Amino acid sequence: MRKLFNRLAAALLFSVLLAAPGHAQTVPSQPPQSLLEIADAYRYLLENHISRPETVQLVQGALTNISEQAKEKKGLDLSVDTRDDTFEELQQQLEEWRKQHSLTWKQLHQWAITGMVDTLGDPHTMFFTADELRQFRDDLENETVGFGFRFQVEDQYLLIKQVIPDSPAEAAGIEAGDYLLAVDGAKTAGSNLEEAINHLRGEEGSLAVLTVYRPKEKRSLELTVARAYLIMPEVWGARFAGDIGYINIATFGSDAGYQFRDELARISAAASLKGLIIDLRDNGGGFLSSARDVASLLMEEGLLMHTVNRNGVEIETWVRNGRPISYPVRILVNQGTASASELLAGALRDHQIAKLVGTVTFGKGSAQQIIPLNDGDALKITLEEYYTPNRTVINHVGLQPDITVEDDVAQVLKGMLSLGVKRLELLETEGGQFTVNDVSLPLYRPVFKSSVDSSGERIVMRSAVLASLTGDTSLAEADYVPVQSRLYPTGTIEVTREEKQIKLIFVAKE
DSSP: OGGGGTHHHHSOOBOOOOOOOOOTTTSOSSOOGGGHHHHHHHHHHHHHOTTOOOHHHHHHHHHHHHHHHHHHHHOOOOOOOTTOOSHHHHHHHHHHHHHHHTOOHHHHHHHHHHHHHHTTTOTTOEEEOHHHHHHHHHHHTTEEEEOSEEEEEETTEEEEEEEOTTSHHHHHTOOTTOEEEEETTEEOTTOOHHHHHHHHOOOTTOEEEEEEEETTTTEEEEEEEEOEEEEOOSEEEEEETTTEEEEEEOOBOTTHHHHHHHHHHHHHSSSOOSEEEEEOTTOOOBOHHHHHHHHHTTOSSEEEEEEEETTOOEEEEEEOSOOOOSSOEEEEEOTTOOTHHHHHHHHHHHTTSEEEEESOOOOOOEEEEEEEOGGGOEEEEEEEEEEOTTOOBOTTTOOOOSEEOOSHHHHHHHHHHHTTOOEEEEEEETTSOEEETTEEOOOSSOSEEEEEETTEEEEEEEHHHHHHHHOOGGGGGSSEEEOOSEEETTEEEEEEEOSSEEEEEEEEOO
């Protein structure tokens, strides 16, 4: 199930795997076999991490974390000598603790390496056990055992943002916009992503009782759902009425470039496009090579990024022999747009191929490397920072959109209007299905509602969505506002309610 919530796996980029360099002055050339994993991790961090850590930092981090973990998990009081500042002293202390307190080398490996990593203050450098590494790679390759939905954390609750077609979740009746409250009675509210993943993980065919809350019906449901082996789609596309394409990239797995190519060809087959919207919202990244593959389908040749390592060495990554397009592009971004997504968005904007619509992106402008250790374990180490072709800083800053829009539906509409679309048709059914110009989009909360007051029944809609059409920013003071058919400075709105649906047609002023 972990793939469904791939923000943990998302915030990374990959480059060519590094060979392990020697460091004879720092690490004994042949440490005991039992200490090889710790020795290798220590050397890789010391010699490759972008922050250039010091020996004493890593040694003391390892010793301190072992002491804390032994206290928490074993009730042991292990005293750390703050004068220990060499690998030899670390090795000696570990051997003493193991013999005196019957600790296993496996425990010491994990505690020591995690302690070293924690001293870096880098959330993207991680230690993986063999099992965690397998799950991590499955995440990136979009293969999973799970229920078949993706979610995001919203106000400490898990909001289901997409249900995969033909999945167990769809068969059970789970819908986008539902909140996942509990798994087998274990509450998910307030969970971080890792805790939520642990609740949802299980073997193929195993059952779980999912408690969901459906806001539009104001009720909770308990659904028994079986986990299944799934290959999650990375990319899906559609064509808006009005000759505008739409392609959503959920993650940059190894097939993202191929799937983007196929979707772009499919939606362009009937007639050429007049514009394209690429949706990178909540796409936390993935493989650098896949982001470059997508860029090569939108530009013939150009600089993709600058990378700078810890020694200040700069390398340029280019797109070569690509396929240029002749129409404008809008890229939808938000706080969940990270890493490879920011790289692609920044590069296409710098080459004046695209404009960004939405909110400031996550701000992860660093590249990581997976380095294998003994027994199948691994380190993911930050090696470089990267910048856009125009040297825009991404790390810890994010990309500022060209068109700032907060609301998720309004982001789509503003993107379309900025591409010259003159007619928008919004249709929402009582069942929660929502379309814009004949394309179905995930809907987390209703765009339209029926409201009854002293004057009778009336239609209200999200103020931010109406503001995106009318240009009236004062509407943002309310959550929902009345809407009626009338002429606005930006165009004409016609709103109608039929038995089980509400339709709004906006025609922009010429």
